[in-house]
Amino acid sequence: MPTVKTPMDERTYERLVAMRKKAGLPSVSALFLKNCGVLDDRAEATEIARRALVLAKRKPRGVEYRLRDLFLQKTWEKFSKGARLRAGRIFFEQVASAVHGVRATRKSSTNHQFYETAARAAQQ
Numbered sequence: 001m002p003t004v005k006t007p008m009d010e011r012t013y014e015r016l017v018a019m020r021k022k023a024g025l026p027s028v029s030a031l032f033l034k035n036c037g038v039l040d041d042r043a044e045a046t047e048i049a050r051r052a053l054v055l056a057k058r059k060p061r062g063v064e065y066r067l068r069d070l071f072l073q074k075t076w077e078k079f080s081k082g083a084r085l086r087a088g089r090i091f092f093e094q095v096a097s098a099v100h101g102v103r104a105t106r107k108s109s110t111n112h113q114f115y116e117t118a119a120r121a122a123q124q
Contacts, residue, residue, distance in 0.1 A: 026079065064116050
């Protein structure tokens with residue numbers, strides 16, 4: 001998958017982060033895609049899962065959480081329902097690869113998947 005890099009100063013980056021938060025998007029990349037009219041559920045879900053993996057690696061070892069727990073409630077609810085569901089599948093697939101130091105633990109009675117950060121040493 002191609003990657004586009006855009007160098008910028010701190011002030012510009014801070015403005016873009018504020019804009020993406022206001023728009024309820026998971027990343028500045030998603031903001032760019034949305035403003036170009038090419039952000040769909042699949043692209044948004046990929047960004048949500050990518051951001052979630054970064055946040056999951058910061059969680060303390062042994063703490064159990066759901067994907068939605070990695071984001072502020074207000075932020076999570078701004079993501080489209082389709083993107084949230086697709087992000088859950090993408091995140092689960094990433095975790096199942098067993099290379100990120102995060103593992104799936106159990107499912108709740110409402111079928112929500114729980115995860116935990118398994119080991120700090122496995123993280124890069």
